[in-house]
C-alpha cells in the first residue's frame with residue numbers, strides 16, 4: 145500500500161518516471177492530504193526523540209497552540225507534568241517496536257486549561273518515527289470523574305447512615321438486652337444468659353457495621369494517613385472474610401495530599417474485593433513502598449488468577465482503578481502470578497511539591513504506629 149509520505153517526495157520531485165504514475169500518485173496524495181487536513185482527530189508524525197515533525201490543523205483547534213509552536217518544542221513540554229513519566233514509558237515502548245492502543249494522557253492548552261487525549265500510535269523503527277492519532281476525550285473523562293465523585297459521595301453517605309443510624313440502633317438494643325438480662329437474673333439464670341448472648345451478638349454486629357462504615361468512608365485517612373488506613377482495612381477484611389490479609393509498609397512513599405491517598409486506598413480496596421469475590425483468595429498481601437522516587441502499591445492474592453481481558457466479566461471496578469491511576473499519573477498493571485493468583489501493581493509518581501501540601505499529616509504519620517513499625521499494623 146502506498147503511504148502518503150512516500151508519495152509526496154515522488155510528487156514533489158516530479159520524477160515518478162511516467163507522467164501517468166505521477167498523476168496517480170499526486171491524486172492519491174491529494175486524497176490522503178484531505179483526510180489529514182480535515183480530520184477532527186489529532187494526527188501527527190513524531191520522531192523517537194519526542195519532537196513533532198508533522199501535525200494536522202485539528203491540533204490547533206483542540207489545544208490553541210499554533211502548529212509552529214507545537215513543533216518548536218519537545219512534545220513532553222505540552223504534556224501535563226503528572227503524566228510525563230507514563231508518557232515517557234509509552235514512548236520507550238513505541239521506540240522498542242510496540243504499538244500503542246488507547247493510551248491516555250493530559251495536554252496543556254494555550255489558555256491554561258488541560259485536555260485528555262486518547263492515543264493510537266505505531267512506530268516505524270527504520271525511520272525512527274511514530275505515526276499517531278489522538279482523540280480529545282475530555283468530556284468522557286469529565287463524565288467518568290463525575291461518576292467517581294458520585295460513587296465516593298454515596299459511599300460516604302452509606303458510611304454515615306451505617307454509623308449514625310444502624311450502629312446507634314444496635315447500641316440501643318444492646319443496652320436494652322443488658323438491662324433485660326439484669327432483670328431476668330433473679331427470675332431465671334438460663335433466660336438471663338440468653339439475653340446476654342443476644343447482647344454479645346449485637347456487639348459483634350455493631351463492630352462489623354462500624355468496620356463496614358470505615359471501609360465505605362476512609363475519611364479517617366486524612367488524619368491517620370494512607371499506611372494506617374490500609375493496615376486497618378486489611379485487618380478488618382481479614383476478620384470479616386476469615387482470610388489472611390496482611391499489610392506491609394516498606395520504606396513507603398511520603399505522605400501525599402488526601403485526594404491522592406484516597407485514590408490509592410480505593411485502588412487497593414477494589415483489588416482486595418476482586419481477589420476475594422472473583423479470585424476466591426485465602427491469602428492477600430497489600431504493600432506500600434517506594435523505589436527510585438516512585439511509590440508502589442501492590443496487591444497480591446493466591447486466588448484462581450485473573451482471566452484474559454476477553455474472558456473477564458464486564459464490571460466497573462477495573463475501569464475505575466485504571467481511571468484513578470490515570471489521575472495519579474500512575475501506571476497500573478494486572479498480572480497472573482505463579483504458581484497461582486493475581487498481582488495488581490500501581491506505580492505512582494511522588495512529586496516533591498506534594499510534600500509541602502500536608503505538613504500536619506506528615507507530622508501525624510511520623511507518630512503513627514504505621515510509620516514507626518510496619519508490623520504494628522498486623523493485629
Ligand SMILES: Nc1ncnc2c1ncn2[C@@H]1O[C@H](COP(=O)(O)OP(=O)(O)OP(=O)(O)O)[C@@H](O)[C@H]1O
Nearest residue numbers: 418419422423449450451456457459460461462486
Ligand atoms: N483478583 C482477581 N482474580 C480473579 N479474577 C479477577 C480478579 N480481579 C478481577 N478479576 C476478573 O475481572 C473481572 C472484572 O473485574 P471488575 O472489578 O472490573 O468488575 P466486577 O468486580 O465484576 O464488578 P464491580 O467491580 O463493578 O462490582 C471480574 O469479573 C473477574 O472476572
Ligand SMILES: [Mg+2]
Nearest residue numbers: 418459461462
Ligand atoms: Mg470489582
